[in-house]
Amino acid sequence: MQTIFEQRTQGQALYEITRPVAEWVRPLGDGLLTLMIRHTSASLLIQENADPDVQRDLISYFARLVPSANDPSLNYLRHRDEGPDDMPAHIKATMMPVSLSIPVANGAMRLGTWQGIYLFEHRNAPHTRQVAAHFSRD
Amino acid sequence: MQTIFEQRTQGQALYEITRPVAEWVRPLGDGLLTLMIRHTSASLLIQENADPDVQRDLISYFARLVPSANDPSLNYLRHRDEGPDDMPAHIKATMMPVSLSIPVANGAMRLGTWQGIYLFEHRNAPHTRQVAAHFSRD
Amino acid sequence: MQTIFEQRTQGQALYEITRPVAEWVRPLGDGLLTLMIRHTSASLLIQENADPDVQRDLISYFARLVPSANDPSLNYLRHRDEGPDDMPAHIKATMMPVSLSIPVANGAMRLGTWQGIYLFEHRNAPHTRQVAAHFSRD
Numbered sequence: 176m177q178t179i180f181e182q183r184t185q186g187q188a189l190y191e192i193t194r195p196v197a198e199w200v201r202p203l204g205d206g207l208l209t210l211m212i213r214h215t216s217a218s219l220l221i222q223e224n225a226d227p228d229v230q231r232d233l234i235s236y237f238a239r240l241v242p243s244a245n246d247p248s249l250n251y252l253r254h255r256d257e258g259p260d261d262m263p264a265h266i267k268a269t270m271m272p273v274s275l276s277i278p279v280a281n282g283a284m285r286l287g288t289w290q291g292i293y294l295f296e297h298r299n300a301p302h303t304r305q306v307a308a309h310f311s312r313d
Numbered sequence: 314m315q316t317i318f319e320q321r322t323q324g325q326a327l328y329e330i331t332r333p334v335a336e337w338v339r340p341l342g343d344g345l346l347t348l349m350i351r352h353t354s355a356s357l358l359i360q361e362n363a364d365p366d367v368q369r370d371l372i373s374y375f376a377r378l379v380p381s382a383n384d385p386s387l388n389y390l391r392h393r394d395e396g397p398d399d400m401p402a403h404i405k406a407t408m409m410p411v412s413l414s415i416p417v418a419n420g421a422m423r424l425g426t427w428q429g430i431y432l433f434e435h436r437n438a439p440h441t442r443q444v445a446a447h448f449s450r451d
Numbered sequence: 452m453q454t455i456f457e458q459r460t461q462g463q464a465l466y467e468i469t470r471p472v473a474e475w476v477r478p479l480g481d482g483l484l485t486l487m488i489r490h491t492s493a494s495l496l497i498q499e500n501a502d503p504d505v506q507r508d509l510i511s512y513f514a515r516l517v518p519s520a521n522d523p524s525l526n527y528l529r530h531r532d533e534g535p536d537d538m539p540a541h542i543k544a545t546m547m548p549v550s551l552s553i554p555v556a557n558g559a560m561r562l563g564t565w566q567g568i569y570l571f572e573h574r575n576a577p578h579t580r581q582v583a584a585h586f587s588r589d
Contacts, residue, residue, distance in 0.1 A: 176589065177481070177554055177556060177561075177589075179561075205315070206449075207345075207347055207447050207449055207483075209483055209552045209554060211551075211552060211553055211554060211561065213561065213562065213563030213566065214563050214565075214566075215497065215498050215499045215563070215565060215566055220407055220411075221353065221411045222353050222403065222406070222407060223353045223403060226392055226394070228391040228392040229392045229400065229403055231391060231392075232389075232390045232391055232392050232400050232403070232404075233403065233404060233407055235389050235390070236379070236387075236390075236404050237407075241512070249512075251508075251511050252508045252511070252512075253504040253507060253508055254502055254504040254505045254507075254508050256502070262505065262508050265498065265499060265505055265508070265509065266508070266509060266512050268498070269496055269498065269509055269513075269547060270408050270546050270547065271407060271408065272410065272411065272412075272548065273496075273497045273548060273551065274548075274551055274552040274553065275349075275411065275412055275552075276347045276349060276412040276413075276414050276447075276552050277349055277412065278315055278347060278349060278445045278446070278447035280315060285315075285317075285349065285351065285445040286351065287351030287352050287353070287443070289352075289353060290351065290352075290353055305563070307553075307554045307561040308554070309483050309552075309554035311449055311482075311483055311587055311589065313314065313315075313449065343453070344587075345483075345485055345585050345587055358545055358549075359491065359549045360491050360541065360544070360545065361491045361541060364530055364532070366529040366530040367530045367538065367541055369529060369530075370527075370528045370529055370530050370538050370541070370542070371541065371542060371545055373527055373528070374517070374525075374528075374542050375545075408546050409545060409546065410548065410549060410550075413549065413550055414485045414487060414550040414551075414552050414585075415487055415550065415583075416453055416485060416487060416583045416584070416585035418453060423453075423455075423487065423489065423583040424489065425489030425490050425491070425581070427490075427491060428489065428490075428491055449587055451452065451453075451587065
């Protein structure tokens with residue numbers, strides 16, 4: 176049982192994909208859900224879905240930890256052909272999950288109360304991102 | 314085949330959960346074990362189980378990389394209602410695994426010699442943490 | 452369906468393992484591939500396989516974020532018996548994936564166009580690294 180979720184992005188931000196994923200697994204019963212992002216400059220996260228400031232603060236923190244390649248602190252970077260946000264995007268994608276595995280019981284993901292699933296876009300320009308999904312039924 | 318492991322925590326530290334997990338999979342034969350933490354301010358790690366200084370050094374390093382929100386370097390953070398250790402906990406949880414997938418052969422996890430499974434608590438106050446576990450038999 | 456891939460490493464670098472993994476899954480049809488590294492001082496990554504400068508820049512960035520334990524900024528580290536590159540290796544292994552889950556359709560991993568699978572060696576001395584692989588057929 177496989178599908179691909181598409182998510183349009185408009186710059187560096189977290190895009191919640193919990194709902195389409197939850198709807199896909201609802202009729203599937205018990206099993207294991209796997210999500211894998213098919214890109215190297217965006218990430219998959221499970222993070223808090225309550226206070227939107229959490230998402231804003233995550234963006235702010237990682238923008239400082241890995242600034243634009245134009246920042247003097249990153250003057251040693253060589254991969255610059257695709258713009259000053261590209262190599263930092265690869266670095267952030269290295270520090271965050273590329274795949275997530277989520278147990279499912281009775282068609283419901285076993286997420287905690289405050290957990291949502293997000294695509295974290297690390298590039299500035301709009302992109303259409305793909306997340307490969309797999310469900311193995313128990 | 315699913316269960317939930319509970320782990321009581323007392324502040325920022327690594328709590329080893331290798332033993333209860335190993336006991337759960339022992340009668341299950343060959344397959345794939347999945348663990349997923351049901352929280353956004355704690356992480357799951359596979360790390361060295363030999364020298365306890367490794368755990369102490371991990372805590373020290375990440376406490377400096379992502380200090381308390383009261384630290385002047387993080388004065389831009391907005392999510393402060395749940396205490397100065399909460400937003401840094403979300404940041405650390407973003408940089409470390411939320412789920413782990415471990416092949417199992419003859420009821421034994423295929424961990425390396427020095428690998429143990431840990432829950433890394435990022436909050437200061439005591440918590441009861443839940444880890445959802447799933448086993449798919451070959 | 453399980454196997455173990457071995458990869459010889461010669462210092463801190465990314466070693467691509469896409470080809471042997473792709474060959475192993477090719478006859479297996481539809482299902483879920485899981486890879487898990489059996490070490491705590493090396494990581495598994497999915498990263499760009501086009502411009503080799505991306506790999507060089509990743510090594511450069513993380514060598515600065517987590518320098519040698521001889522660097523004054525890390526003078527608080529205690530675990531030093533195995534050399535100044537060992538504790539930094541554990542720290543990097545904490546920030547990067549230990550396991551990867553990849554959907555497979557018709558014997559082909561559902562990787563994106565520019566995605567390759569890499570073992571990121573964090574130690575300086577040569578090592579033989581093991582990656583445990585599991586395939587669950589749909």
